[in-house]
Amino acid sequence: MTGAGLKNNFILSLIILAIVFSVLLPSSSSALSKKATVLIYHKFNEPDSPSTSIPTEVFEKQIRFLIEKGYRIISIDELVDALYHKKPFPEKAVVITIDDGYRTTYTEAFPVLKKYNLPFTVFLYMEGVGRFPAYMTVDQLKEMSKYDKVTFGLHSYYHKPLGSITDRKFLERDTKKAIKRFKKLLSFTPHYYAYPYGEYNHSVVQVIKDLGLEAAFTQDPFNVSPETDPYLIPRVPMVGSWATLKNLRWFLETEPMEVSEYNPSFGVLPENPPGRFVFKIERLGLYKDIRFYISELGWLIPEVDLKKSLVTVTVKKSLKRRVNRVALDAVDKRSGHKARFFYLIVKPSE
Template sequence: MSYLKEKGYRVVPLSRLVDMVREGTIPPKTVAITIDDGYGTTMKAFAVLKRFGYPFTVFLYMEAVGRYPDFLTEEDLKELTAYGKVEFENHSYSHRAFGLMKDPSAFLEDLERSERRFQELFGRRPRFYALPFGYYNRRIIDILKRRGYTAVFTQDPGNVGSHTELHRIPRQAIVGSWSRMENFRKKLEREPLPLKELLPDYGFLRRNPPERVGALLLFPERYTDCRVYVTELGWKIAKREGALVFRDGVPFLKRKWNRIGVKCRNRETGRWAESFWMVAR
């Protein structure tokens, strides 16, 4: 948090960041902070964030909050609310891996329960949804759109730009080894990579092995030195055909899910730009 302050980063409420994405303009050095689940340790983070005067959002595991040991109590929620800079949003009722389920009925039932519990606690409907474990598929995203969620947050690594999809917003995880200062600085300096088409598209694979893995760049003239990532295969230097960057010869994907990523170097800034998405089988 000291680094953000010393380097002139502007920490904004998540709702403001969502507005910026909708408006298509995100000033440099803009940061939003989120915390998932609502464990009792959130209060330790609160003490630090409050010292800096930073706003933040807590995505709540609705079944556990106010009920289970090790989670925020209703008194904690009142204390956080009194700070005036905390936003609460939905992180499901039972925190199950819905994104890996082809039948969305369990997700729909859970979503309704989470919204009822959220209404009981806060007297309003949630606006944003953070996907449990970061798992998602096209049906889940479509359901959340129809239910009126303004934005949906994944655990795909990446920074936010004016071309970011509102219902598939990436987040940089600052946990474990990724919380080291060197990695933290790298994450802050990465740029979002605008893509026109994903290959294969996010969600359940229609074909395994996929014919090609990669993407169409929205602004191909801006980027060079592209690579393509698959969780179970790692990074590989990409082939390129105009705006298309890809790897072929991909074997049958054995994992239940994989994260696919494309990163390229921005010719003008010299920085890496990246975009990730999730596929499942």
């Protein structure tokens, strides 16, 4: 065979190999992941509300950062579908949510999100929208609803902190009233709910389920896994001092900790002091430097039993705050990144 013939055969072999590998290896666009990040925003460019607002310029920088770093901003429907089917998320998945329906959602955030053609969800405080000056008008809601990548959800009617409320009649009345006004303004039934102030308990969750809402969102600051309960979907706040690119990067890299069981459960505690906290983690050996956190007391070092896959800590001090967030924090040995798990507890009535 001539030199030219050998060269042609070599080139042909390279082409065949390239085709084979392109079929066998998944492309980056089809890569899957076991975590997703749900971001939560409230107000935009409202310096009089420093703890809940983000400058529009910073918001747009965050959006550009997500796009430039290859994050895939997905719809809330895609996230919830993955949870119900226990399937992985798209690689580097992010969901954008905005609570309350403040007017600056329309005047500041909406133009940015529309500019980049991104999906997002707005959870509406139904007593406020279309009525109170700080919130979107009915015309603004209807104009925003024409954008085919926006989803609207419920954020209750009265916007009460629900963690301590176990009265089913009140919870049903509030939610039904919110659904009724939502349907009146937008002409369809909402599917998703965000707990006001991020507060919830078993009674609240059950009412949300019973009234036909398909998923609900907290304000527990960690990432979502395919095993996440669809009615306890955590969200990372991007407001006030939290709303920096440094914090955004950190949260995006954090892993959801694989906690399969925990006790005491979320919501109203059976007793105070709460006593023994127990976390079941089937693959406990994946983690190191495990710490326990409770808002009122700070960080504590728990007992770790690798044989039983249990992490435990006893809290003998009575809690004074009405609500606390409980967390486990560790380092994931596989990635070297932080891994976290959060939930909310409520002090029982005295």
